[in-house]
Amino acid sequence: MDNQLAQFDILLTICVAAAIVISLIALVQILRSPATRGLEAAVWVAVVxxxxxxxxxxxxIATAQRRPRRTTSNVQGR
Structure with a gap:
């Protein structure tokens, strides 16, 4: 029984750590994005x-839809 509890604790710790890392990455992107400033950035920060x-x-998802897709025709040097 203790072994199952220990495994659950490890899994929970990994999930929480992953959520924190993903949230920090999103926050950094929001704050560094030139497309989001002022109120829009504040709303995104609050949501995250x-x-x-x-x-x-x-x-x-929102930023992936804003960015143009890279194809071989719009990559310079090819």
């Missing part, structure tokens, strides 16, 4: 802080 997993995923 209050709903870390969903807010971070939403940020990554």
């Amino acid at each position: 802080l209050f709903v870390p997993i969903l807010g971070s995923v939403a940020w990554f």
Whole structure:
């Protein structure tokens, strides 16, 4: 029984650490993004802080849709 509890604690610790890292990455991207300034950045920061997993995923999806896709035709030097 103690072994199962220890395994659960390790799994929970890994999940929490991953959520913190993902949230920190999203926050850094929000604060460094030239596209988000002022109120928009404040709203994104609040969303990521209050709903870390969903807010971070939403940020990554929103920014992925804003960026143009890289193809071989728009890569310079080829």
